[in-house]
Amino acid sequence: MVNTIYLDNSATTKPLKEVMQAFMTVNEQYYANPASIHAMGVESNDLLMRAREQVADILQTEAKYLLFTSGGTESNNAAIFGIAHSNTHIGKHILTTEIEHPSVLETVKQLEKEGYDVEYLHVNQDGVISLDDLRTKIRKDTILVSIMHVNNEMGAVQPIYEAAKIIHEMSRAFLHVDAVQSFGKLAVSFKGEEGPDCISISGHKIHGFKGSGVLAFRKKLKWQPYALGGGQEFGLRSGTVAVPQAVALAKAARLAVETMKDRATKYRQWQNEIRAQLEGYGEAVHILSTPQGAAHILSFSVRDLKGEVIINAMQKRGIIVSTSSACSSKQTKTSHVVEALHLDEHYKKGVIRISFGAHNTVEDIEQLKQVLAEVIMELKGEIM
Numbered sequence: 001m002v003n004t005i006y007l008d009n010s011a012t013t014k015p016l017k018e019v020m021q022a023f024m025t026v027n028e029q030y031y032a033n034p035a036s037i038h039a040m041g042v043e044s045n046d047l048l049m050r051a052r053e054q055v056a057d058i059l060q061t062e063a064k065y066l067l068f069t070s071g072g073t074e075s076n077n078a079a080i081f082g083i084a085h086s087n088t089h090i091g092k093h094i095l096t097t098e099i100e101h102p103s104v105l106e107t108v109k110q111l112e113k114e115g116y117d118v119e120y121l122h123v124n125q126d127g128v129i130s131l132d133d134l135r136t137k138i139r140k141d142t143i144l145v146s147i148m149h150v151n152n153e154m155g156a157v158q159p160i161y162e163a164a165k166i167i168h169e170m171s172r173a174f175l176h177v178d179a180v181q182s183f184g185k186l187a188v189s190f191k192g193e194e195g196p197d198c199i200s201i202s203g204h205k206i207h208g209f210k211g212s213g214v215l216a217f218r219k220k221l222k223w224q225p226y227a228l229g230g231g232q233e234f235g236l237r238s239g240t241v242a243v244p245q246a247v248a249l250a251k252a253a254r255l256a257v258e259t260m261k262d263r264a265t266k267y268r269q270w271q272n273e274i275r276a277q278l279e280g281y282g283e284a285v286h287i288l289s290t291p292q293g294a295a296h297i298l299s300f301s302v303r304d305l306k307g308e309v310i311i312n313a314m315q316k317r318g319i320i321v322s323t324s325s326a327c328s329s330k331q332t333k334t335s336h337v338v339e340a341l342h343l344d345e346h347y348k349k350g351v352i353r354i355s356f357g358a359h360n361t362v363e364d365i366e367q368l369k370q371v372l373a374e375v376i377m378e379l380k381g382e383i384m
């Protein structure tokens with residue numbers, strides 16, 4: 001689409017030019033199989049190892065504990081199934097939150113069918129779990145706690161480092177963190193001995209490519225291979241490794257971390273400005289995202305309006321935003337996150353998510369504010 005302003009960066013991002021360049025170069029020059037023993041294979045493997053080390057360094061772990069995957073969904077599935085299936089000697093109790101991404105929720109539901117005991121941590125109206133709830137629910141036979149860092153629908157940030165401390169003090173459970181929405185926006189790492197045990201990342205949320213991701217561990221875990229074959233990726237995930245994807249992801253990750261502070265300041269400023277504008281509409285608008293949430297996501301709801309109506313009205317004026325999440329936006333039922341926040345019925349149907357990315361400019365935000373004013377006036381004028 002020409003002349004559109006893209007503000008749906010939590011659904012996916014446009015790859016950065018530098019990332020595309022890295023991908024092209026590897027495809028053109030270093031296309032050999034990294035498992036081959038000839039010189040070209042060795043070169044390709046060197047690139048792969050460097051990419052692995054770069055991402056491992058950012059996460060503060062070792063390269064040998066980091067797998068390249070096809071994205072956040074695979075990383076989440078692999079982490080949860082892997083930890084659950086390898087620790088039945090300790091127990092079968094799993095804790096997660098009620099606002100996880102479907103790639104976590106559907107996986108734990110499958111484990112429930114396999115006889116695991118899954119419990120959910122509730123969130124308050126800001127979308128945040130309670131550490132006391134965690135303390136109460138964690139048990140000696142808890143083997144896995146899976147908590148997302150930043151919620152994809154409304155940006156709530158979970159206290160993952162405090163949670164890690166509690167989990168490690170009170171049980172032998174592993175903490176898996178879905179950092180798909182937080183990596184490159186907030187500091188994400190294993191923090192030496194104190195952090196999570198396992199982290200998922202997705203390439204396409206950080207101006208890398210769709211079909212690329214990372215699953216990283218703090219240390220060696222007992223683990224069953226989940227793709228059998230040639231034994232690549234430390235025997236856990238067989239299949240010829242996509243070196244261009246890995247290099248591109250490492251490049252995107254490095255750029256994201258290098259520019260993180262500046263972008264966070266910019267996003268926060270934009271969020272504050274739009275928040276102030278939306279607050280001016282009184283009861284007509286309810287803002288779901290809190291000022292303590294992630295800076296790049298701002299979700300709000302317009303009273304008694306359907307999300308699609310607002311999205312279409314904004315799209316006609318060149319602004320691309322989404323309903324609360326790309327995964328649930330095509331479904332008609334209210335999202336599980338919106339349900340968990342116990343929103344007033346009047347605000348449940350019209351949740352809109354604005355999400356900023358590296359390509360957005362001050363001019364985009366000025367245009368957004370103008371369009372928001374026009375659209376809300378057009379659709380809600382009578383009650384303003």
Ligand SMILES: Cc1ncc(COP(=O)(O)O)c(C=O)c1O
Nearest residue numbers: 071072073101152178180181202
């Ligand atoms: C929080 C979260 N986890 C996991 C995923 C899935 O990632 P991917 O699209 O790379 O499979 C998403 C994607 O929207 C997400 O927002």
